[in-house]
Amino acid sequence: MDNSNLKANLAESSSxxxxxxxGQELDLFSFHEVAPGAVFWHPKGWKIYLTLQNFIRELLAKEGYTEISTPVMTKSQLFKTSGHWDHYKENMFSLDVESESYSLKPMNCPxxxxxxxNTIRSYHDLPIRYSDFGTLHRNELSGVLGGLFRVRQFTIDDAHIYVRPDQIQEEIQNLLKLVVEFYKIFDFKPEFFLSTKPDKAMGDEKLWGQAEEALKTALNNSKVEYGVKEKDGAFYGPKIDIHIKDSQKRDWQLATIQLDFQIPEKMxxxxxxxxxxxKRPVIIHRAITGSLxxxxxxxxxxxxxxFPLWLAPVQVTILPITDNQKEHAEKLASExxxxxxxxxxxxxxxxLQxxxxxxxxxxxxxxxxIGEKEVAGGNLMSIRDKKGDSKTMELSKFQSVLKKEIEQKF
Ligand SMILES: [Zn+2]
Known part of the structure; x- marks a missing residue:
């Protein structure tokens, strides 16, 4: 997460x-003193969360991902082996269990x-794409916690893709396509940035060169414009950062596609x-939404x-005009x-007003x-949309209007 970007957005959003x-007005979520930086999702907020998560699951299943789930708490040793401990221990929650150090995972990779x-892998098993909605904990000072934008406990739409070096380009190209299609649903315009080899890079020089070339070719083939952030890659591999602008023209870095030569080595x-x-595979760490x-x-x-219909936690409210239509309203609602x-x-x-x-x-x-007229007409309802336009519709017709709009996600 880019801090300066976050601070500017927080300041700007304050007006x-x-x-x-x-979230308070729509009863979506709350925060409580007892758990700073951790979200209490209310029924309606959780519906939005699950709808989004399940939509991502459906997309990824079509892209050849399989989902895994791993422990929230492991021995700290795992993060020492993976190399995270040296760079990240300040941000990790660790505790002693039977006089051994354990940590809450800050990331899913190791x-x-x-x-x-755990299994012997052959070159023709790759790419292997594991998606992962693991619960992560990262220690942020309580002073900088800010609603859903900055939390201590969260979930990323995470995935790790294990590839051979010669598969990097095609895999990245598929990812770029997926990211562009995903953002289009929300009317977010993505901007791409390629971050290249820093001075303190680890790993084989030749592999760096090959990987950077593959990323460039993938970006060019995807016909997206991109900027280059020279020497801004992580020390363990080059990456593509993807920013979006929201309806208020604020800039967010959500997605990252990160190559990693280090974890395969260390582990x-x-x-x-x-x-x-x-041979060593290369890991591609990637997220599309970032923290959900x-x-x-x-x-x-x-x-x-x-929210658009597909994400709205309540899509339809049925309003009987008087108690006489209550039963009929319940019947149509359950259908x-x-x-x-x-x-x-x-x-x-x-x-009614x-x-x-x-x-x-x-x-x-x-x-x-639903009034007397609608009950007398059978399965009729007077439908009012969000623009305030009304028309009377048969239940089955209304149902297909809803289905279509949900499907199209506008
Ligand atoms: Zn990762």
Whole structure:
């Protein structure tokens, strides 16, 4: 996470309705003294989280990823072996268990590597793509914690891809395509930056050259414009940083595609090459959204709480005009719920006007109003969309309108 970028965005957002305020109004999440920097997701916020996470899962399944899950706490020794301890121990939470040092994982890589090395791998098994939504902990001073943007406990849409050096370019090209397609859904415009070999680089000179060439070719073939950050790569490999601009023109670095020659070395990873010899794979660490918590914070502000239908925690609120339509409203709601629509019925004894106002403030995309006329007409509802336009529709027709809009994600 780039700190100066984060600070500027936090300062700039202070004059606007920020995600903490919106989160409170829409009852999405809260923070409590007892767990600084850790999110309490309320039912509606958790629905957004799961919808996003499951969408990423579906995308990745199509791209040949398999998902793994690894322990939150391991012996600190693992991070000493992987090389993280030397650079990262200040940010790690460690504790003694039976007089041995354990740590809460700050990243998923070393454990993912243990799964890779648990089996003998051959050159034709690669690439192996492990996705991972592991819970991570990183120690941030309580003074710098800021809503969903800066937390101590979070989840990245993480993945580690184990490739042969000759597979780097194609894999990166596929990743760039995936990133561009993913961001388009949210109307985020990505900007790409290639970070090259720093002076204090580790690893084989030839491999660095080959990897940087592969990244450049992948960027060129993807026909994306990119800037070069000379010597700004990590000491363990070159990387591509991807920034986006949100609806408020703020700049965020979300995605990174990071090559790593060091962990394979430190953790002794290998595959059997065509000539029968053991060779080191290269690891590609990559995330598209980065921290899901932060991404949801950005989306909350980007949409100012009016999430598109596919992400909205309540997609339809059904409003019976009087108690006489209550039962019918419940029946139609359970049919919609059965079709996977997130639906609520507001049958409180309030005027229709008050109910419409509540649902509008809650940014519910569709309202289905049911009066005597609609009940008499069978499965009819008077549908009101977020622009305030109304039309009467048969339930099955409404259902297919919803399905289509959810599918298209606009
Ligand atoms: Zn990693």
């Amino acid at each position: 606007r309705r920020d995600h903490r305020q919106i 454990e993912s590597a243990l799964i890779f090395s 002794g990873l290998k595959y059997i090459a065509e000539d029968g010899k053991g 918590e932060r991404f949801i914070g950005i989306l909350t502000e980007h949409y100012q709480g009016a 919609l719920a059965g079709a996977g629509i997130k639906v609520e019925v507001n049958s409180r004894s309030e005027t 008050a109910k419409i106002r509540t649902a509008t403030l809650q940014k519910v995309p569709y309202l289905g109003i």
